[in-house]
Amino acid sequence: MASLSGRHHPKDGTSNAMKKIEINKDLKGKNQEYAATNRELFLKHGVKVVNIMSSPGSGKTALLEKTAAHFQDKFKLAVLVGDISTNRDAERLKLAAAGIQSEQIVTENYGSACHLDARMIAEALPRLALEKTDLLIIENVGNLVCPAGLYLGEDKRVVLLSVPEGDDKVKKYPVIFREADLLLITKIDLIAACDFAPQKVEAEAREIKGGIEVLRLSAKSGEGLAEWYQWVDRLVSR
Numbered sequence: 315m316a317s318l319s320g321r322h323h324p325k326d327g328t329s330n331a332m333k334k335i336e337i338n339k340d341l342k343g344k345n346q347e348y349a350a351t352n353r354e355l356f357l358k359h360g361v362k363v364v365n366i367m368s369s370p371g372s373g374k375t376a377l378l379e380k381t382a383a384h385f386q387d388k389f390k391l392a393v394l395v396g397d398i399s400t401n402r403d404a405e406r407l408k409l410a411a412a413g414i415q416s417e418q419i420v421t422e423n424y425g426s427a428c429h430l431d432a433r434m435i436a437e438a439l440p441r442l443a444l445e446k447t448d449l450l451i452i453e454n455v456g457n458l459v460c461p462a463g464l465y466l467g468e469d470k471r472v473v474l475l476s477v478p479e480g481d482d483k484v485k486k487y488p489v490i491f492r493e494a495d496l497l498l499i500t501k502i503d504l505i506a507a508c509d510f511a512p513q514k515v516e517a518e519a520r521e522i523k524g525g526i527e528v529l530r531l532s533a534k535s536g537e538g539l540a541e542w543y544q545w546v547d548r549l550v551s552r
């Protein structure tokens with residue numbers, strides 16, 4: 315008993331678990347402050363902001379290539395891409411749409427974080443001409459877990475789940491789906507090769523988040539892209 319009480323009741327009266335909770339609260343609080351500042355900037359410049367989240371390889375950048383090319387003559391688009399290493403995705407997007415502002419956030423500079431936080435966004439925003447931007451898309455680091463807990467100042471959250479990842483992911487990673495406004499089931503062109511029941515995914519997503527919208531699409535075949543473009547258009551012209 316002596317060792318137990320020693321561990322759980324150190325002299326200053328605060329347990330290690332309590333300290334951990336305090337630190338997490340502090341980090342969350344700091345993140346909220348940065349997010350609120352980002353939000354003010356977005357409102358000031360009339361920029362709509364979408365935070366796109368998914369696991370690695372579910373087709374975020376491929377979808378953004380198509381999206382950037384589709385909208386490049388209609389409105390002014392900027393993209394911030396988060397990755398642990400390399401600026402490959404930001405470069406891909408510049409190739410896809412000549413007029414696009416595309417900047418990489420390399421989280422190697424932030425302790426190799428597996429997510430974007432509001433401070434990283436705040437520090438990247440001066441590299442964009444917000445006064446010349448209608449829509450900012452933030453491509454989060456590929457990860458279905460921690461991006462869900464970090465508000466960046468965005469208007470909408472979109473989560474991608476690709477067909478090859480499997481139709482069991484909604485219940486395994488419920489938080490990210492609960493925090494999303496729109497679920498995109500991507501790589502729908504691969505449905506014949508995979509055991510993936512889109513109705514099951516939709517039903518489970520709606521169980522977790524009542525009002526979630528769901529679209530099925532493929533950036534490769536083009537199926538379903540029109541509905542995605544309409545969703546983006548509605549957000550920007552709101």
Ligand code: MG
Nearest residue numbers: 374375403453
């Ligand atoms: Mg990517």
Ligand code: ZN
Nearest residue numbers: 427428429460
């Ligand atoms: Zn993380």
